[in-house]
Amino acid sequence: MKKRRIAAMVLAAAMLTGCGGGGGASETTQAPAAGGGDTAKTEAPADAGGGKEASGEAITITLVESLTSPERTAVIREIADKYQADHPNVTIDIVSPPLENADSKITQMLMNGSGADIVEVRDSTITQYATNGWIADLGQYIDAWDEKDTLSESAVDVIHYFQDTAYMIPYGFYQRGLFYRKDWFEEAGLKEPETWQDIYDAGLAITDPANSRFGFSFRGGTSGYQYADTIYWSWIGTEKVAHPNAAYFLKDGDGATIFTLPEVKEALHYYKDLFKNTCPTDSIAWGFSEMVQGFVGGTTAMLIQDPEVIATCSADMQDDQWELVPFPKGPSGQAVGPNGFAGWGMTSFTEHPAETADFLLFLSNSENNTYFAKNYSTIPIHTNAADKDSYFSEGRFAMYMDMAAEPDVYRHAAYPQMYEAFATYKTEVDVMYQKYLTDEISDDELLTWLDEFWTQAYADEGQKW
Amino acid sequence: MKQKSKLRMRRTWFIFFMVLPAILIPMVFTYYPMVKGSMMAFQSYNLMNVKNIKWIGFDNFKKLFSHSASNSFYTTMFNTVKWVGISLFFQFTVGFGIALLLKKKFPGSGLYQALIFFPWAVSGFIIGIMWRWMFNGTSGVINDILMKMHLLRQPMGWLAEKGTSLYSCIAANIWYGIPFFTIMITAALRGVSEELYEAADVDGASPLQKFTNITVPCIRSVLLLTVLLRVIWIFNFPDLIYSMTQGGPAGSSNIITSYMMQLVYSLDYGMASAVGVLCILFLVIFVMVYMGFTKYGKEEA
Numbered sequence: 001m002k003k004r005r006i007a008a009m010v011l012a013a014a015m016l017t018g019c020g021g022g023g024g025a026s027e028t029t030q031a032p033a034a035g036g037g038d039t040a041k042t043e044a045p046a047d048a049g050g051g052k053e054a055s056g057e058a059i060t061i062t063l064v065e066s067l068t069s070p071e072r073t074a075v076i077r078e079i080a081d082k083y084q085a086d087h088p089n090v091t092i093d094i095v096s097p098p099l100e101n102a103d104s105k106i107t108q109m110l111m112n113g114s115g116a117d118i119v120e121v122r123d124s125t126i127t128q129y130a131t132n133g134w135i136a137d138l139g140q141y142i143d144a145w146d147e148k149d150t151l152s153e154s155a156v157d158v159i160h161y162f163q164d165t166a167y168m169i170p171y172g173f174y175q176r177g178l179f180y181r182k183d184w185f186e187e188a189g190l191k192e193p194e195t196w197q198d199i200y201d202a203g204l205a206i207t208d209p210a211n212s213r214f215g216f217s218f219r220g221g222t223s224g225y226q227y228a229d230t231i232y233w234s235w236i237g238t239e240k241v242a243h244p245n246a247a248y249f250l251k252d253g254d255g256a257t258i259f260t261l262p263e264v265k266e267a268l269h270y271y272k273d274l275f276k277n278t279c280p281t282d283s284i285a286w287g288f289s290e291m292v293q294g295f296v297g298g299t300t301a302m303l304i305q306d307p308e309v310i311a312t313c314s315a316d317m318q319d320d321q322w323e324l325v326p327f328p329k330g331p332s333g334q335a336v337g338p339n340g341f342a343g344w345g346m347t348s349f350t351e352h353p354a355e356t357a358d359f360l361l362f363l364s365n366s367e368n369n370t371y372f373a374k375n376y377s378t379i380p381i382h383t384n385a386a387d388k389d390s391y392f393s394e395g396r397f398a399m400y401m402d403m404a405a406e407p408d409v410y411r412h413a414a415y416p417q418m419y420e421a422f423a424t425y426k427t428e429v430d431v432m433y434q435k436y437l438t439d440e441i442s443d444d445e446l447l448t449w450l451d452e453f454w455t456q457a458y459a460d461e462g463q464k465w
Numbered sequence: 466m467k468q469k470s471k472l473r474m475r476r477t478w479f480i481f482f483m484v485l486p487a488i489l490i491p492m493v494f495t496y497y498p499m500v501k502g503s504m505m506a507f508q509s510y511n512l513m514n515v516k517n518i519k520w521i522g523f524d525n526f527k528k529l530f531s532h533s534a535s536n537s538f539y540t541t542m543f544n545t546v547k548w549v550g551i552s553l554f555f556q557f558t559v560g561f562g563i564a565l566l567l568k569k570k571f572p573g574s575g576l577y578q579a580l581i582f583f584p585w586a587v588s589g590f591i592i593g594i595m596w597r598w599m600f601n602g603t604s605g606v607i608n609d610i611l612m613k614m615h616l617l618r619q620p621m622g623w624l625a626e627k628g629t630s631l632y633s634c635i636a637a638n639i640w641y642g643i644p645f646f647t648i649m650i651t652a653a654l655r656g657v658s659e660e661l662y663e664a665a666d667v668d669g670a671s672p673l674q675k676f677t678n679i680t681v682p683c684i685r686s687v688l689l690l691t692v693l694l695r696v697i698w699i700f701n702f703p704d705l706i707y708s709m710t711q712g713g714p715a716g717s718s719n720i721i722t723s724y725m726m727q728l729v730y731s732l733d734y735g736m737a738s739a740v741g742v743l744c745i746l747f748l749v750i751f752v753m754v755y756m757g758f759t760k761y762g763k764e765e766a
Contacts (some may be wrong), residue, residue: 282622
């Protein structure tokens with residue numbers, strides 16, 4: 001009698017500890033695939049040649065990827081093999097954790113202070129890695145680099161993204177462009193959309209819920225606020241913001257935010273109208289895959305997305321069905337989009353900093369970076385990329401070169417990711433926008449919340465750009 | 466005499482060493498991480514800046530229970546009750562019903578049972594993704610079926626409406642959880658002695674009387690245990706919600722554990738841990754009340 005009761009208690013306790021691990025449980029099940037699997041670790045051939053004595057002791061450089069895909073790993077492996085052929089004493093290991101939790105895996109490695117020499121650093125992780133002192137300053141290596149002069153302006157900006165220290169070298173950019181259904185536009189006699197107003201007007205003309213046709217692929221789910229942000233900035237122009245990477249704050253505003261400006265309120269109304277009148281109602285829950293599926297599957301006529309969608313469109317649509325055009329402009333005359341980036345950083349605990357930096361620069365040189373960018377649909381970091389490969393001056397990709405040619409119109413801005421408060425912001429902001437879009441709170445309530453949140457963050461953490 | 470005590474000493478040590486792994490392994494791999502993890506609940510522990518970790522007492526909990534426009538923890542708690550209560554009710558009743566139908570063996574019953582079991586064998590995330598597309602407002606199959614049946618005139622964004630998102634997830638969860646009850650209860654039913662029913666037939670008992678007086682009492686302990694297990698499991702099952710709605714729109718379908726996952730992904734481990742501690746607290750209270758109420762394990766003797 002008593003025994004049974006105890007057994008049940010023990011069982012319950014066991015279940016409860018399962019609860020403590022809640023989120024972790026799903027992570028651990030994937031862990032073996034990351035560490036143990038042969039597929040995940042692309043081992044280099046043991047030794048390329050006999051030149052050991054000539055170039056010093058044998059060393060291994062471990063590179064850990066985040067935005068993993070088998071095709072991309074193969075490209076990096078190819079470049080690494082090329083490097084190994086020239087440096088027989090160096091072995092390069094590429095570790096590819098599964099995409100879903102790659103960043104937390106990298107975080108664990110960095111916290112442990114071992115197991116990695118080069119890590120993939122993203123716009124969403126650089127602040128964390130640099131603040132915690134996990135990645136090293138590459139300044140001296142870049143200064144001595146013979147290819148530093150062909151780096152694009154954006155690349156130089158990113159290199160010095162965090163506190164003016166060279167914590168990473170980007171491998172490319174994810175600039176957004178506007179994809180639209182050419183056939184539908186021609187059918188309805190609409191012109192190519194150039195401004196946000198064009199998007200709204202065309203969207204209104206095309207939207208026909210009865211036939212489940214809609215104007216715009218709206219992102220209402222996770223990270224939807226990023227779309228609202230780009231609309232704000234297109235309305236106010238980038239001259240008014242304190243810094244392109246902290247574009248919630250006003251220039252010389254001492255922590256004052258853009259959310260009090262009348263233009264922003266106007267832009268917010270535009271954002272809601274766009275959603276209510278030209279988008280499917282369930283797009284309030286859409287994320288990346290629904291947006292792309294909505295466009296490719298023939299539900300929506302317009303989509304703003306990264307260049308990686310070019311491949312999806314090419315595969316699933318006829319060539320004359322769609323077109324990729326520059327990011328839309330706002331009333332300020334500017335088109336302000338995010339310039340998503342990712343790249344490579346060197347860990348602060350690497351045992352072979354000189355060799356690691358040498359490989360990192362090899363990976364980032366014009367030839368290899370252009371090759372990488374072409375195969376991975378990112379915008380290359382060297383200005384001579386188009387000379388190296390006509391791919392970047394022809395076809396769909398040429399649009400990005402057009403945008404780059406007009407830097408006064410096509411500008412970049414980003415939310416202040418360097419603030420610790422950004423972690424909290426990320427969990428709360430989507431909910432607030434969804435509440436606004438479903439009429440639970442008013443425009444003023446949303447803007448006040450945004451303003452107070454960032455004014456407080458500035459008061460707590462000071463100026464961090 | 467001396468030798469005897471020496472022998473006893475050695476035996477004690479021997480037993481101690483035999484038991485040691487059973488003590489050490491849970492200590493190291495379960496309780497140490499649990500205690501260590503719970504400590505984060507009282508710290509400002511944000512992975513954005515691990516150099517700045519400090520003790521802050523109950524601030525994380527205060528933040529959870531504070532009233533502000535952006536705080537949806539109260540809705541989240543209420544949702545959790547709905548999520549567990551409604552899911553469990555339908556999983557249990559439907560599962561029990563199917564089990565009663567499966568009690569008698571028939572040709573192909575083994576295959577049928579295996580088929581019934583199928584949803585239980587699929588990962589929660591995959592089920593979530595599957596149902597997310599089925600509930601999709603523009604291209605989902607559920608809208609299509611309902612419209613063809615003339616139950617719906619216009620397609621509906623099931624996961625996009627605050628009024629339906631949580632219930633859509635619950636529907637998926639019910640589908641997922643029925644097999645568990647079916648399998649457990651079928652096994653228990655097969656263990657009930659046929660003689661009891663024969664005796665009841667002789668006494669002229671009605672089917673309902675047989676059900677309430679023989680079937681239920683005989684499998685009572687299995688029923689109580691499966692319900693207890695399921696409550697804990699459903700409570701700890703954010704996979705579906707996370708992959709179907711991510712708790713949206715506007716937090717209307719978040720349950721406590723999916724909210725905790727969001728906090729983990731935002732790198733605020735302190736807050737996430739505070740939610741985790743509350744989860745344990747809620748479940749411990751529930752288990753105690755449940756056991757007291759059902760007098761689980763006391764009857765049998």
